[in-house]
Amino acid sequence: MDVVASQSVQRFKNDVGVRFQLYNSLFTSLPFHKIEKTGILLSLLSNMCEEGYEKGLSPVEILEDFFSRHTSFTTPRERLDLLFRLVQYVERQVVLFDALEDASYKKINDFNGPGTLKQLMSAVAQNNKEAQLDKVLEDFCVRLVLTAHPTQFYPGSVLGIIRDLSNALVKNDASEINTLLQQLGKTPFFKKNKPTPFDEAVSLIWYLENVFYPAAGRILSELKNQFPDVATDKHTLIKMGFWPGGDRDGNPFVTTDTTLQVAAALRAAILKCYYFDVRRLKRRLTFHDVEDIMSDLERRLYEEVFIPGHEAKITDKEIISILEGVKKIVNERANGLFVSRIQDLISKIEIFGLHFASLDIRQDSSIHEKVFSQVAASQSGILPENYDDLGEKEKVKLLLNLKPLGASSIFKDDVVRDTVEVVNAICSIQKSNGEQGCNRYIISHATSVLSIIEVIGLFKLNGISSQEMNVDIVPLFETIDDLQNAGDIMKTLYSLPEYKAHLGRRGKTQTIMLGFSDGTKDGGYLMANWCIYRAKEELTRITRQYGFDVIFFDGRGGPPSRGGGKTHKFYASMGRNISNKEIQLTIQGQTVSANFGIIDSAQFNIEQLINAGVSSSLFSDRYPPLNGKQEQLLQELSSYGFDAYIKLKNHPQLANYLYEISPLRFYSETNIGSRPAKRGKQTSISLGDLRAIPFSGAWSQLKQNVPGFFGVGTALKQMEYIGRFDELKQLYNDSLYFKTLLDNCEMAMSKSYFPITAYIAKDQQFGDIWKMIYDEFVLTKQYIYKLTGHDTLMASYPVDKLSIRMRERIVMPLVTIQQYALVQLREGNDDKEESLHEVLGKLVMRCSFGIINAGRNSA
Numbered sequence: 001m002d003v004v005a006s007q008s009v010q011r012f013k014n015d016v017g018v019r020f021q022l023y024n025s026l027f028t029s030l031p032f033h034k035i036e037k038t039g040i041l042l043s044l045l046s047n048m049c050e051e052g053y054e055k056g057l058s059p060v061e062i063l064e065d066f067f068s069r070h071t072s073f074t075t076p077r078e079r080l081d082l083l084f085r086l087v088q089y090v091e092r093q094v095v096l097f098d099a100l101e102d103a104s105y106k107k108i109n110d111f112n113g114p115g116t117l118k119q120l121m122s123a124v125a126q127n128n129k130e131a132q133l134d135k136v137l138e139d140f141c142v143r144l145v146l147t148a149h150p151t152q153f154y155p156g157s158v159l160g161i162i163r164d165l166s167n168a169l170v171k172n173d174a175s176e177i178n179t180l181l182q183q184l185g186k187t188p189f190f191k192k193n194k195p196t197p198f199d200e201a202v203s204l205i206w207y208l209e210n211v212f213y214p215a216a217g218r219i220l221s222e223l224k225n226q227f228p229d230v231a232t233d234k235h236t237l238i239k240m241g242f243w244p245g246g247d248r249d250g251n252p253f254v255t256t257d258t259t260l261q262v263a264a265a266l267r268a269a270i271l272k273c274y275y276f277d278v279r280r281l282k283r284r285l286t287f288h289d290v291e292d293i294m295s296d297l298e299r300r301l302y303e304e305v306f307i308p309g310h311e312a313k314i315t316d317k318e319i320i321s322i323l324e325g326v327k328k329i330v331n332e333r334a335n336g337l338f339v340s341r342i343q344d345l346i347s348k349i350e351i352f353g354l355h356f357a358s359l360d361i362r363q364d365s366s367i368h369e370k371v372f373s374q375v376a377a378s379q380s381g382i383l384p385e386n387y388d389d390l391g392e393k394e395k396v397k398l399l400l401n402l403k404p405l406g407a408s409s410i411f412k413d414d415v416v417r418d419t420v421e422v423v424n425a426i427c428s429i430q431k432s433n434g435e436q437g438c439n440r441y442i443i444s445h446a447t448s449v450l451s452i453i454e455v456i457g458l459f460k461l462n463g464i465s466s467q468e469m470n471v472d473i474v475p476l477f478e479t480i481d482d483l484q485n486a487g488d489i490m491k492t493l494y495s496l497p498e499y500k501a502h503l504g505r506r507g508k509t510q511t512i513m514l515g516f517s518d519g520t521k522d523g524g525y526l527m528a529n530w531c532i533y534r535a536k537e538e539l540t541r542i543t544r545q546y547g548f549d550v551i552f553f554d555g556r557g558g559p560p561s562r563g564g565g566k567t568h569k570f571y572a573s574m575g576r577n578i579s580n581k582e583i584q585l586t587i588q589g590q591t592v593s594a595n596f597g598i599i600d601s602a603q604f605n606i607e608q609l610i611n612a613g614v615s616s617s618l619f620s621d622r623y624p625p626l627n628g629k630q631e632q633l634l635q636e637l638s639s640y641g642f643d644a645y646i647k648l649k650n651h652p653q654l655a656n657y658l659y660e661i662s663p664l665r666f667y668s669e670t671n672i673g674s675r676p677a678k679r680g681k682q683t684s685i686s687l688g689d690l691r692a693i694p695f696s697g698a699w700s701q702l703k704q705n706v707p708g709f710f711g712v713g714t715a716l717k718q719m720e721y722i723g724r725f726d727e728l729k730q731l732y733n734d735s736l737y738f739k740t741l742l743d744n745c746e747m748a749m750s751k752s753y754f755p756i757t758a759y760i761a762k763d764q765q766f767g768d769i770w771k772m773i774y775d776e777f778v779l780t781k782q783y784i785y786k787l788t789g790h791d792t793l794m795a796s797y798p799v800d801k802l803s804i805r806m807r808e809r810i811v812m813p814l815v816t817i818q819q820y821a822l823v824q825l826r827e828g829n830d831d832k833e834e835s836l837h838e839v840l841g842k843l844v845m846r847c848s849f850g851i852i853n854a855g856r857n858s859a
Contacts, residue, residue: 008108009798015104017806019169020097023177041082042089042813044070049812058759059819080839083817084846090814091189091850095154096181097810098593098853099162101803103169105600108799115568115608117219120615121226129618130227136617138235139581142609144212144596145241145360145553146204147588154853156203157187159593166598189849197254201244201262205269207592208356212240213273213348215602219610220347221340236350238606240357241440241584242266247362248422249444252415256425263359263429263437267312268305270356274319275301277345284338290329297322312432316353320346355437361426362442362476363419368454370416372399375461378410382461392450399450399457400498423462430470439471442513442553446475447482449492456502466498472506474553478515480523480642483531486512487538494546508548511584512539515555521695524645524711525560525748529741530638533578534631540579553584557591557696560708560744568605569743572612573736575625583613589693594856623736630735633727640718641711648710648772657769660826661760662698663818666845701851703756703815704773708748713780716787725786732787746784746793750804751855752777756815811854818847 025039045066052062063083073079101108112118124133154162161184168176195203216238223237245262248254278301282294297319303310327342372395376387382403387395411417429438441455455473456466477486490512493499503510514535519528536552543550556567571583587596596602616623626634648654658664699706719725731738754777760770785791794801821843828837 004110004113005798008110009802011104011107012799012802015107016097016100016803019100020806023096023100023181024093026178026181038085038089041070042086045086045813045816046809049816050809053753053755053758056755056758058823059756059816060759060823062816063820076836077839080836080843083820083843086813087817087843087846087850088189090811091853092181092184093810094807094850094854095158095162095184096165097807098856099165099169102162102166102598102601105598105604109600109604111604115611116604117222117607117610120607120611121223123615124227124618127619130229132618133227133614134229136614137237140613140617141235141237141239141582142606142613143239143241143553143582143584144606145243145584145586146207146357146592147243147247147586154593155189156206158184158189159206159597161187162593163598197245197251197258198261198265201242201265204242204244204592205265205356207596208240208266209269209273211596211599211602213270213352215596215599215606216351217344217348218599218603219606220351221344224343224347225340237610238351239436240352242357242359243362243586246359246438248367248415248419249362249364255414255418256421259359259361259422259425259438260428263355263425263433266356266359267354267433267437270352270354271301271305271314273352274345274349275305277348281338281341281345284341285326285330287330287334287337289333290326293322293326316349316434320349323349353434353436355433358436358440359429359438360440360442360474361422361438362444364444365446365451365454367415367419368443368451368458370413371411371419371461372454372457374411374413374416375405380405380410392448395450396453396496399453399460400496402457402460404463405461420458420461423458423464426471427464435470440474440511441471442474442476444476444478445482446477446489447485449489449496451475452489452493453496453499456498466502467505469502469505472509472511473502474511474513476513476515476555477535478518478522478555480519480527480531483514483519483535486535487542490539491542491546494543494548500546503548509551509581510543510548511551511553513553513555517555517557517693517696520707523642524649525708525745526638526641526711526715526741527645530634533737534635536574536578540577543579549581550579551582551584552579554586556585557588557693560748565744565747566740568608568612569736569740571609572616573623573740574616575623575737576616576620577625580613580616583609585609590853590856626735626737630731633724633731634738636724637715637719637728640715644711644714644776648706648769648776651769651772653766653769657766658695658698661757661766661822662702663822663844663848664694664698666841666848667694667697697848697852700751700855701815701818701848703751703753704777705748705752706773709745709752709780710773710776712742712745713776713778713783716783717779720783720786729787742784742787743794743796745780747797747800747804749777749781749784750793750801751808753808753812753815756812756819807854807856811851814847814850818844818851821847 045063048062048066052065057065067073067079071079071082073082110116124130161180165177165180165184168180220237242262245254245258275298278294278298282291282298285291285294300314301319304312304314323342323346327339327346330336330339330342372383373388376383376385379385382405383398384390387398390398405420408417408420411420426438426441443451443455446452452473452475455471456469459466459469459471475486475489477483490510494503494510514532516528516532519531522528523531532554539550539552567585571580574580594601595605651657696707716725716728719728732742733739754774757770758774761767761774763770781793784793788795790796792801794804821840825837825840825844828840
């Protein structure tokens with residue numbers, strides 16, 4: 001461990017570890033209703049879990065021993081009541097740990113070090129690359145898209161307490177900390193009702209207002225101060241995207257009215273930010289000829305934000321024009337006093353416009369198929385009755401020449417009708433919020449050229465011609481087959497004169513979304529990541545060949561198995577064979593609060609992405625693309641990993657294993673998101689219908705992070721068997737891409753702990769699956785040590801490793817209680833009260849909150 005890493009570890013131990021013990025002792029002395037000395041009991045249970053698993057005991061044996069030795073409770077209801085109280089404590093311990101990490105963020109992370117904006121600016125200055133930087137920034141940006149995926153278990157009230165607690169911890173205000181811990185003890189963590197899509201939007205708009213708005217402003221200000229001639233007004237460096245209210249894929253609760261409401265809320269929120277900034281600025285700009293201008297601007301913004309029914313009139317260009325005029329006057333008559341503050345606000349307006357975040361529309365291709373099937377069956381004459389029987393080419397031709405439908409009343413299905421009607425909502429939003437307010441349509445399960453052309457058909461149904469269509473069509477390729485077929489689909493698409501003309505009107509740029517989550521569920525960790533890399537490489541080559549640019553939009557989740565982890569290192573490692581014109585990725589669930597929950601962490605993580613993208617262009621020699629031999633090596637490695645994963649995936653009991661052993665079946669009851677846990681209405685469980693988030697989250701709660709490691713050990717062993725292991729060692733040392741791939745695998749494994757579920761090894765139905773998974777885990781760890789030369793996981797990331805270890809220790813009682821409840825449910829006798837089964841189910845579900853939140857990027 002180097003000196004800098006050692007210092008960071010020590011700071012973490014002091015500022016987070018020691019302070020957690022200090023405040024936890026205060027925290028656990030807070031009495032809950034009916035229970036005294038709960039904190040002591042929790043401490044005893046935690047120790048018994050650690051000792052018990054070392055002795056090979058099961059969760060049931062540990063808890064039975066705990067009940068008999070440390071409580072007088074004998075009835076099931078008394079014991080379950082105690083377990084609920086213990087769960088409450090652990091939930092709040094996790095919040096305390098989160099707040100401590102947030103409070104210490106700037107001490108633990110080096111804001112001048114590798115990957116930061118300051119390090120990038122220093123490298124640019126030292127290498128005299130200012131001109132090249134200006135050129136790169138003409139079209140480079142980082143686009144963060146906040147999604148509606150339900151992995152955020154903290155309700156808004158708790159998120160507010162975390163923020164206040166972090167601030168109190170920074171100030172070491174013991175009295176305030178004590179008060180907030182008491183508030184936390186009485187604040188419910190469980191949502192009684194599922195949130196609506198609009199509720200989800202409001203929650204994420206809070207982050208836009210309070211975190212991303214000031215963080216983006218800081219970054220732009222620092223860049224402008226260092227390089228005042230960099231023209232970020234030509235192409236904004238940071239963009240925000242938004243899915244709540246626009247993402248319809250599998251969510252029947254998102255309607256056109258919701259979309260319009262969310263767009264209006266985004267516009268109101270950004271105008272409110274501008275209003276308060278103008279108010280603060282006006283207090284400094286008290287000069288002749290300026291004060292009246294600022295007062296008038298303040299009044300106009302106030303009317304737009306706070307007066308109901310006020311007609312929206314002001315535009316972002318008009319606000320910028322007013323502020324540019326003010327800046328000119330101040331420069332000429334007040335020696336430029338406070339001009340930097342005026343420029344800061346102008347930079348923010350250039351980023352956020354009147355839309356704040358671009359609202360993406362997303363729908364599954366199967367719904368589009370239904371639209372045109374129903375149009376054909378409607379006898380409207382727009383499409384032939386035998387439309388469904390036609391080939392793809394005939395359908396494409398018909399859709400490109402489609403006439404307006406006139407009315408959507410022919411559609412009996414609400415979702416289908418909404419899919420047609422939302423097109424007019426897109427046009428309406430563009431008028432009020434600007435084109436960037438809503439100018440992308442994403443197609444889930446895009447499996448053919450027809451999938452993309454159907455979106456053009458939707459606009460034509462609404463009487464909007466191709467020339468009037470100011471929307472980018474974004475196909476989403478997710479499964480292994482889709483990723484492998486993506487090149488052929490785009491080739492055919494680029495060859496269509498009508499689509500070529502469309503791209504010509506859209507800046508000759510095609511955006512393509514690639515999904516990590518379903519790819520990993522479909523083909524395993526190695527194959528999914530490799531297929532995405534290869535798809536990016538091929539799609540870059542093909543798109544350039546046809547004279548267009550391509551931008552990749554990555555659907556990344558929180559955990560490594562869903563594209564999370566050390567994301568910025570993946571982007572830095574891509575090389576010139578893969579388009580890096582922009583970095584676009586989804587930010588969802590816990591990742592929002594974990595990586596972007598406070599201004600400091602948001603600034604740090606956005607800077608890491610900017611640095612990765614810009615550095616890969618300016619210093620491309622540092623990150624050479626993989627050569628043919630290296631690619632062949634990774635292809636072979638991934639194939640072996642894929643074969644191993646498919647054996648597990650095809651196990652006849654795998655779906656039942658997840659359903660019975662994990663909390664999967666209780667996901668839909670957590671009330672954390674508006675979307676169902678699986679697509680379709682089938683009552684039975686199948687891996688095909690299961691969404692990637694519950695799939696990944698279920699493995700995470702089992703402490704068996706299968707999607708993040710399974711198949712890696714077998715693949716590495718096979719490469720050793722055929723005599724190519726030394727080549728892999730060399731690749732690990734030479735390729736940042738391959739190193740990051742395995743680093744993230746190590747993170748997934750660090751959050752696995754098999755002693756908790758070791759009792760399943762003896763289970764007649766599921767024992768062989770558990771052994772299969774455990775053996776692969778042991779094998780993977782063995783071969784990663786061989787490859788890296790380390791003797792522990794995550795040796796390259798000592799602070800992250802320490803954080804994970806502390807968090808896993810905090811939630812060990814929760815995982816134990818959850819498994820105890822699941823066993824009781826599986827082994828429940830018919831003579832037990834039905835209500836007791838319901839209580840056990842609620843206990844399983846409640847444990848999920850703390851386990852997932854402690855993982856920070858585990859679902």
